[in-house]
Amino acid sequence: MPLTLRQRNRLAAMHHIIETAMDLFDEHGYSAVTVEQVAAAAGVSPRTFYRYFGTKEGLFATDTHAAVGQDLLAEQLDLDDLPGTLQRIVASVYAAAAPSGEVAAHTPWRGMRYVLEEPAVREAVYTALDDLAERLVAALRSKGVTPTQARVTVRAYLFGVYFGALEQWHLDGRVRPLPDYVQQGSAVLARPPADSNSSR
Amino acid sequence: MPLTLRQRNRLAAMHHIIETAMDLFDEHGYSAVTVEQVAAAAGVSPRTFYRYFGTKEGLFATDTHAAVGQDLLAEQLDLDDLPGTLQRIVASVYAAAAPSGEVAAHTPWRGMRYVLEEPAVREAVYTALDDLAERLVAALRSKGVTPTQARVTVRAYLFGVYFGALEQWHLDGRVRPLPDYVQQGSAVLARPPADSNSSR
DNA sequence: CGCTATATGGCAGTAGGTGTCATATTGACA
DNA sequence: TGTCAATATGACACCTACTGCCATATAGCG
Numbered sequence: 001m002p003l004t005l006r007q008r009n010r011l012a013a014m015h016h017i018i019e020t021a022m023d024l025f026d027e028h029g030y031s032a033v034t035v036e037q038v039a040a041a042a043g044v045s046p047r048t049f050y051r052y053f054g055t056k057e058g059l060f061a062t063d064t065h066a067a068v069g070q071d072l073l074a075e076q077l078d079l080d081d082l083p084g085t086l087q088r089i090v091a092s093v094y095a096a097a098a099p100s101g102e103v104a105a106h107t108p109w110r111g112m113r114y115v116l117e118e119p120a121v122r123e124a125v126y127t128a129l130d131d132l133a134e135r136l137v138a139a140l141r142s143k144g145v146t147p148t149q150a151r152v153t154v155r156a157y158l159f160g161v162y163f164g165a166l167e168q169w170h171l172d173g174r175v176r177p178l179p180d181y182v183q184q185g186s187a188v189l190a191r192p193p194a195d196s197n198s199s200r
Numbered sequence: 201m202p203l204t205l206r207q208r209n210r211l212a213a214m215h216h217i218i219e220t221a222m223d224l225f226d227e228h229g230y231s232a233v234t235v236e237q238v239a240a241a242a243g244v245s246p247r248t249f250y251r252y253f254g255t256k257e258g259l260f261a262t263d264t265h266a267a268v269g270q271d272l273l274a275e276q277l278d279l280d281d282l283p284g285t286l287q288r289i290v291a292s293v294y295a296a297a298a299p300s301g302e303v304a305a306h307t308p309w310r311g312m313r314y315v316l317e318e319p320a321v322r323e324a325v326y327t328a329l330d331d332l333a334e335r336l337v338a339a340l341r342s343k344g345v346t347p348t349q350a351r352v353t354v355r356a357y358l359f360g361v362y363f364g365a366l367e368q369w370h371l372d373g374r375v376r377p378l379p380d381y382v383q384q385g386s387a388v389l390a391r392p393p394a395d396s397n398s399s400r
Numbered sequence: 401c402g403c404t405a406t407a408t409g410g411c412a413g414t415a416g417g418t419g420t421c422a423t424a425t426t427g428a429c430a
Numbered sequence: 431t432g433t434c435a436a437t438a439t440g441a442c443a444c445c446t447a448c449t450g451c452c453a454t455a456t457a458g459c460g
Contacts, residue, residue: 004458005457005458006406006407006457006458009407009457010407034445034446034447035446035447035448036446036447044408044409045408045409045410046409046447046448047408047409047410047411047449048407048408048409050447050448050449051407051408054448055447055448056446056447056448119327119330122327122330123323123324123326123327124323126323126326127319127322127323130319130322147368147371147372148364148365148368148381148384148385148388149384149388151364151367151368152360152361152364152365152384152385152388152389153360153388155359155360155363155364156356156359156360156361156364156388156389157360159355159356159359159360160352160353160355160356160357160359160360161352161356163355164348164351164352164355164356165348165352167351168347168348168351171347172347181348184348184349184352185348185352188348188349188352188353188356189352189356189389204427206426206427206437206438209426209438210438234414234415234416235415235416235417236415236416244439244440245439245440245441246416246417246440247418247439247440247441247442248438248439248440250416250417250418251438251439254417255416255417256415256416256417401460402459402460403458403459403460404457404458404459404460405456405457405458405459406455406456406457406458407454407455407456407457408453408454408455408456409452409453409454409455410451410452410453410454411450411451411452411453412449412450412451413448413449413450413451414447414448414449414450415446415447415448415449416445416446416447416448417444417445417446417447418443418444418445418446419442419443419444419445420441420442420443420444421440421441421442422439422440422441422442423438423439423440423441424437424438424439424440425436425437425438425439426435426436426437426438427434427435427436427437428433428434428435428436429432429433429434429435430431430432430433430434
C-alpha cells in the first residue's frame with residue numbers, strides 16, 4: 001500500500017531539508033552551521049527540524065542508513081550468508097547512486113563525507129549500526145546461533161567489514177568502487193585474519 | 201621517569217571526580233545528573249571539570265580505555281597476534297579489578313554499566329576505539345599489511361570481539377568471567393564466521 | 401462542508417560546552 | 431628561602447543543541 005499524502009509530504013520536506021543542510025555544510029563546514037540556519041534556509045522552524053530528525057546528526061542517521069536499511073534489508077537478508085547480504089546491499093545502493101561509476105553529489109553518498117570526517121556524525125551512525133546489529137543478533141539467535149557467536153559475527157561485519165570498507169574507500173579518494181572494498185573486507189574475515197597462529 | 205607532583209595531583213583529582221560522579225550516577229541515573237552537580241559535589245568548578253574531561257562522557261573515555269590502553273598496550277602489543285594481545289590485556293585488567301572473581305564497584309569496570317547502557321557514553325567509547333584502531337592500523341601497515349586488510353581486521357577485533365564480548369558479558373549479568381567471552385569471540389573470527397558452511 | 405486528527409510554529413527554559421581574563425598555586429632557580 | 435615565571439583554577443558571559451507546552455493551522459474523512 002502506497003504512502004498517504006501526509007507521509008509523502010513529510011518525506012519530501014525531509015529530503016528538502018537534508019539537501020539544504022548539505023549545501024550549507026559544503027559551503028561553511030559542518031560545525032559552523034547551526035540547526036537554526038538550516039531550518040531558516042529550508043523554510044521551516046527549528047522546532048520542526050527537531051521533530052523530523054531529533055538531532056543535528058539525525059540528518060545522516062535517518063537518511064543514509066535507516067531508510068536504505070529498511071527496504072533493502074527485508075528483501076536481501078540471508079542469515080546464512082551475511083557477507084553475501086552485505087555485498088548485495090552495498091552493491092545495490094552504490095549502483096543506484098553512482099550509475100556512471102562516478103559518485104555524484106547524491107543521496108546517500110553525498111553526506112558520507114561528514115559521516116567519516118565529523119566525529120559527532122560518525123557516532124550517530126554507530127548508534128544506528130548498534131540498533132541494526134541488535135536486530136540481526138536477535139534473528140541469528142532465533143536460528144540457534146549462540147549469543148556470543150551471533151554478536152561477534154554481526155558486529156565484525158557491520159563495524160569491521162562495512163564501516164572499515166567505507167572508511168578505506170573514502171581515505172583512498174573514492175576512486176575504486178566501494179563494493180570492491182566490501183568484497184576484500186569479507187575475504188579478510190573469511191580466512192583467519194592477520195596473524196600467524198590465529199586464536200589460541 | 202615517574203610523574204611530577206602536578207601530574208599526580210591532576211590524576212588524583214580526576215580519580216576523585218570520577219568516583220564522585222559514579223556515586224551520583226548510581227543514585228540518580230546518568231542523565232539526571234548534571235555536570236554542574238558533579239563539579240559541586242567534587243569540590244571543583246564546572247570549568248575545571250571540562251578542562252579535565254572535555255565532555256560529560258569524557259569521564260568514561262579518559263579513564264577506562266585510554267589510561268589502560270597506554271600502559272598495557274605498549275608492553276603487550278604483538279602485531280602478529282592480535283587476538284592474543286587482546287586476550288592478555290583484558291585478562292590482565294580483569295584480574296586486577298576483580299581479584300576474587302567478583303567484579304567489585306571498582307575502576308574500570310564500575311562505569312562499564314553506563315558504557316553499555318547509555319548511548320551517549322557508548323558513542324564516546326566508540327570514538328576512543330576509533331582512535332586506537334587508527335593507531336593499530338598504522339602499525340600493521342608499517343609491517344606490510346594492506347590497508348583494507350589491516351583496517352577490517354583491527355576493527356573486527358575491537359568493535360566485534362572486544363566490544364561484543366563486553367556487551368554479551370554485561371547482558372548475561374556479569375556472571376562468567378569476561379576473558380571467557382573474549383576467548384570465545386576470538387574463536388569466532390579464527391574460523392570463517394557465520395555462514396552456512398561453518399558455524400552453527 | 402464541517403469536524404477531528406495531526407502537523408507546525410513560537411516561546412521559554414535547561415544543560416552541555418567554550419573563550420576570556422583575573423587570580424591563585426606550583427615548581428625551578430638564585 | 432625568597433622570587434618569579436609557568437601553569438592551574440575559578441568566575442563570567444555567551445553560544446547552541448535540544449525539550450515541553452500551548453496556540454494555531456492544515457489535511458483528510460464522513
